[in-house]
Every structure is written in structure tokens, then in C-alpha cells.
Amino acid sequence: MKAVIITDFGAEPLVTDLPVPEPGPGELLVRLHAASLNPFDWKVADGALKGIVAHDFPLVMGSDGAGVVERIGPGVNRFRPGDTVYGQFMSLPYGRGSYAEYVLAAEDGTIAHMPDDLPFAVAAALPTAGVTAYQAIEAARLDTGQVILINGASGGVGQSAIQFAALQGAHVLATGTGDTAGHLRELGADRVVDFAAAPTAEQVLAAHPDGIDAILDLVTQPGGDIDALAGLLKPGGRLISTNRAADPDALAAREIHGINLVNDPSRAELQSLAALAGAGKLRITIEAEVPLADAPTAVARARAGGSRGKTVILP
Ligand SMILES: NC(=O)c1ccc[n+]([C@@H]2O[C@H](COP(=O)([O-])OP(=O)(O)OC[C@H]3O[C@@H](n4cnc5c(N)ncnc54)[C@H](OP(=O)(O)O)[C@@H]3O)[C@@H](O)[C@H]2O)c1
Structure with a gap:
């Protein structure tokens, strides 16, 4: 799968090929249709959580994403293949992130089912x-x-x-x-x-x-x-x-x-925000949609400031 990784703190983001991971017990494999960029993504890459949380390199960048469950591991009850899901996928100790074609998530992680009427790009732009x-x-x-x-x-x-x-x-x-x-x-x-x-x-x-x-x-x-x-x-x-x-x-x-404040989304909060966005009661401004190959450039642009809404990455 294509993914945007860093090989160490402070390294330049690179687009590379990684093996598609297999879901273990309690995990699901999600084929991402959209990810979104947050300042947190590049702050983490720079080492904001160094010494606080373990990091595994190469580290796939990104937290937020939306996609379709491809496979589930043993013991997963709440999600099935074909379900549409979105949420926060960053898991630094395992090097997992959302700037990729696939990502693993824990069933009890910060993910929720997407409402039918919500585009993937909007769902990916919501969580953080x-x-x-x-x-x-x-x-x-x-x-x-x-x-x-x-x-x-x-x-x-x-x-x-x-x-x-x-x-x-x-x-x-x-x-x-x-x-x-x-x-x-x-x-x-x-x-x-x-x-x-x-x-x-x-x-x-x-x-x-x-x-x-x-x-x-x-x-x-x-x-x-x-x-x-x-x-x-x-x-x-x-x-x-x-x-x-x-x-x-x-x-x-x-x-x-x-x-x-440190954001700490509950599944209920994720779902009520998605419902508001789906009903047009919460407007999410998507400033740019870029292909995964251009994510490193989008990260550099975000670092420079001038954000006017959300940048969405399309794997
Ligand atoms: N603690 C948490 O859980 C959490 C969660 C999400 C975000 N954050 C943090 O919260 C901040 C905002 O996140 P975001 O996603 O909204 O970032 P963003 O999309 O990059 O937006 C930041 C906005 O602030 C504007 N800005 C910069 N300097 C300003 C100034 N002096 N006065 C007024 N506006 C100014 C920027 O416009 P210009 O660049 O044009 O000036 C930009 O529109 C980031 O530092 C992020 O790391 C923390």
C-alpha cells in the first residue's frame, strides 16, 4: 500500500510502499477513502510527544480518516466488512496513521460508524x-x-x-x-x-x-x-x-x-458531530483536496500557515 511516512523525528515525509497490515484480535483493517491534515500531525512528526509516548518508525503520518472496513480480526463484534467508519487512527507505538491506503484500528478505538449521507472527505475532516x-x-x-x-x-x-x-x-x-x-x-x-x-x-x-x-x-x-x-x-x-x-x-x-484542552472524542460525540454535518447544521470548509502523493507538499504548506479550513488527502 502507498503511505506517507517519516523515518525519524524531524525527517521529511516520504511517500512509500508498505505491506498491507493484517488485523489481529480486536482489530479492523480499514481501506481509507480520505484523511485530513491537522497541525498535530506535523507537530508529532517533529517530536512533540517524544519521550512521552513510544513511537515506532517508519511512522505513518496522520490521525483523522474515513473509509470502509475491509477485514476484521478475531473477536470484533461492533464492525463488519463493508461498514463505513471514520475517526482518529494515529497509534504511535505501532507506527500507524491515516495518510495511507489502509490502516488498522482497534475496535474500541476512537472510531465510529459514518452516517450514510456524509461524504468521506467531510467525515475525515471532522474528528480532531x-x-x-x-x-x-x-x-x-x-x-x-x-x-x-x-x-x-x-x-x-x-x-x-x-x-x-x-x-x-x-x-x-x-x-x-x-x-x-x-x-x-x-x-x-x-x-x-x-x-x-x-x-x-x-x-x-x-x-x-x-x-x-x-x-x-x-x-x-x-x-x-x-x-x-x-x-x-x-x-x-x-x-x-x-x-x-x-x-x-x-x-x-x-x-x-x-x-x-486536549481533545478526547467519545464515540457518541463523533456520531453527533457527523449527524450535524450530515444535516448541514455544521459546515465543514474543505480548503483543498490533494492526492496522497502530494501529502508531503500539503504538510509543508500547512506548516507555513494560512489555513482557511481543512485539507483532505485522498489515498
Ligand atoms: N489540544 C488539542 O486537542 C488540539 C486539537 C486540535 C488543534 N489543536 C491546536 O490548535 C491550533 C489550531 O488548530 P487548527 O486545526 O484550527 O489549525 P489551522 O487550521 O492551521 O488554523 C489556524 C488558524 O489560525 C490563524 N492564525 C495564525 N496566527 C494568528 C493570529 N496571530 N491571530 C489570529 N489568527 C491567527 C491562521 O491564519 P494565518 O496563518 O493566515 O494567520 C489559521 O487560519 C493548532 O495549534 C493545533 O495544534 C489542539
């Missing part, structure tokens, strides 16, 4: 970005009319987060530049903050001098300066970082709840 957006907005505990800033709203997580926050009845401030403003408003942003025009915190403070209720920060990296954003929150406000940039103890001293 969609669930992170959903869990982050849940963590924000928004009441109707409360104000949330989504910093980094123009990318894969942000675009779904805008929609979940709007569904809660929140007033949504979304960062974006001129090229994305119209689209972010269509998704439910009440105001687009052009972060290229002036610092985001200054613009939000000018519009909301009494403070806002919550921030989903998708931009600040670990050790980065989150102070100006935190200063926008009212006492009791909630700051959710997807990049471990929040210091909950330091924020608590300022009466702010700091949360470092």
Missing part, C-alpha cells in the same frame, strides 16, 4: 478539529448573550467553534483577515477582528471595555504571551487554550479559569 471545537465551546460554558473571542478562528478548529458558540446564543468575536471575514460571518461570527490590522486584544478592549466572558485561544503557543488576551476577561471568565499556553494557577490568581 470538530471535536476540539465542540469540547472547547462546552468548556467555555456560555450563556445566551455572553461574549466569546475565538482567536485563530479562520482555521479548521476555529470555523467549527464559531458555529458551536453561535448555537449557544453567544456573541461571537472571531479573528480573521479581509479574505475570510465574509465566510466567518456566514458561519455565525457577529464581528470579525482583523488581527493583521491591529493587535487583537486592543481591538476587543476598545469594543468591550467592561470585558468579555470567554476566550478560545488557538494561536498562542506554549510559553507564549497570553497576558493581553487574559486581560480582556471579566472576573470569572474562562480562557481555553488548545496549545497548553494557559497557566491555570496564575490565571486563578486573576479570577480567571484557565483550561488547557
Whole structure:
């Protein structure tokens, strides 16, 4: 099978041939029809989890994917050959990932059946970005009319987060530049903050001098300066970082709840997101669809920034 691998931390992704794996007890072999790219994929390849989780090389890149069950191993009850499934397939200790024609998954892993009406590309684009957006907005505990800033709203997580926050009845401030403003408003942003025009915190403070209720920060990296954003929150406000940039103890001293979110999808969450997407209630913007052979180039493009939605890889 064709797969995109790295041979060591920091190595360039390569398209190569690997044997099609055989499902063992409790495992299924999935023929992937689509995978999607997340920043996590290249952060892992760079060694983000080195020393924390075992890695087996060559390591197939990628987490999210959707496809059809080809074969099942002994003891698998929940899935049958021919079922359509999607979810997170990355398993670093076994070198498994979703940028490939086939992948093995554990029956009790982070996978679920796909609804009939969902295209493979959309299902593949959902798991990490969609669930992170959903869990982050849940963590924000928004009441109707409360104000949330989504910093980094123009990318894969942000675009779904805008929609979940709007569904809660929140007033949504979304960062974006001129090229994305119209689209972010269509998704439910009440105001687009052009972060290229002036610092985001200054613009939000000018519009909301009494403070806002919550921030989903998708931009600040670990050790980065989150102070100006935190200063926008009212006492009791909630700051959710997807990049471990929040210091909950330091924020608590300022009466702010700091949360470092790590997505942890349940099967029920995967299924309800897919149902929302299938019904057109959650819009997933697919920015680009690329063949597997072009995945290394797509990874390089993603590293450079400028994401406007999800990149889908077609094996
Ligand atoms: N903890 C978790 O479970 C989890 C899960 C998913 C994602 N994440 C992390 O969350 C972050 C977002 O993920 P994603 O999939 O949405 O990434 P993405 O698709 O690459 O989107 C990031 C967006 O942020 C924008 N951006 C960059 N700098 C900005 C700034 N200073 N102000 C405002 N916007 C800015 C980018 O636009 P420009 O490049 O044009 O500026 C891009 O549209 C990543 O760091 C990812 O690793 C964590």
C-alpha cells in the first residue's frame, strides 16, 4: 500500500510502499477513502510527544480518516466488512496513521460508524478539529448573550467553534483577515477582528471595555504571551487554550479559569458531530483536496500557515 511516512523525528515525509497490515484480535483493517491534515500531525512528526509516548518508525503520518472496513480480526463484534467508519487512527507505538491506503484500528478505538449521507472527505475532516471545537465551546460554558473571542478562528478548529458558540446564543468575536471575514460571518461570527490590522486584544478592549466572558485561544503557543488576551476577561471568565499556553494557577490568581484542552472524542460525540454535518447544521470548509502523493507538499504548506479550513488527502 502507498503511505506517507517519516523515518525519524524531524525527517521529511516520504511517500512509500508498505505491506498491507493484517488485523489481529480486536482489530479492523480499514481501506481509507480520505484523511485530513491537522497541525498535530506535523507537530508529532517533529517530536512533540517524544519521550512521552513510544513511537515506532517508519511512522505513518496522520490521525483523522474515513473509509470502509475491509477485514476484521478475531473477536470484533461492533464492525463488519463493508461498514463505513471514520475517526482518529494515529497509534504511535505501532507506527500507524491515516495518510495511507489502509490502516488498522482497534475496535474500541476512537472510531465510529459514518452516517450514510456524509461524504468521506467531510467525515475525515471532522474528528480532531470538530471535536476540539465542540469540547472547547462546552468548556467555555456560555450563556445566551455572553461574549466569546475565538482567536485563530479562520482555521479548521476555529470555523467549527464559531458555529458551536453561535448555537449557544453567544456573541461571537472571531479573528480573521479581509479574505475570510465574509465566510466567518456566514458561519455565525457577529464581528470579525482583523488581527493583521491591529493587535487583537486592543481591538476587543476598545469594543468591550467592561470585558468579555470567554476566550478560545488557538494561536498562542506554549510559553507564549497570553497576558493581553487574559486581560480582556471579566472576573470569572474562562480562557481555553488548545496549545497548553494557559497557566491555570496564575490565571486563578486573576479570577480567571484557565483550561488547557486536549481533545478526547467519545464515540457518541463523533456520531453527533457527523449527524450535524450530515444535516448541514455544521459546515465543514474543505480548503483543498490533494492526492496522497502530494501529502508531503500539503504538510509543508500547512506548516507555513494560512489555513482557511481543512485539507483532505485522498489515498
Ligand atoms: N489540544 C488539542 O486537542 C488540539 C486539537 C486540535 C488543534 N489543536 C491546536 O490548535 C491550533 C489550531 O488548530 P487548527 O486545526 O484550527 O489549525 P489551522 O487550521 O492551521 O488554523 C489556524 C488558524 O489560525 C490563524 N492564525 C495564525 N496566527 C494568528 C493570529 N496571530 N491571530 C489570529 N489568527 C491567527 C491562521 O491564519 P494565518 O496563518 O493566515 O494567520 C489559521 O487560519 C493548532 O495549534 C493545533 O495544534 C489542539
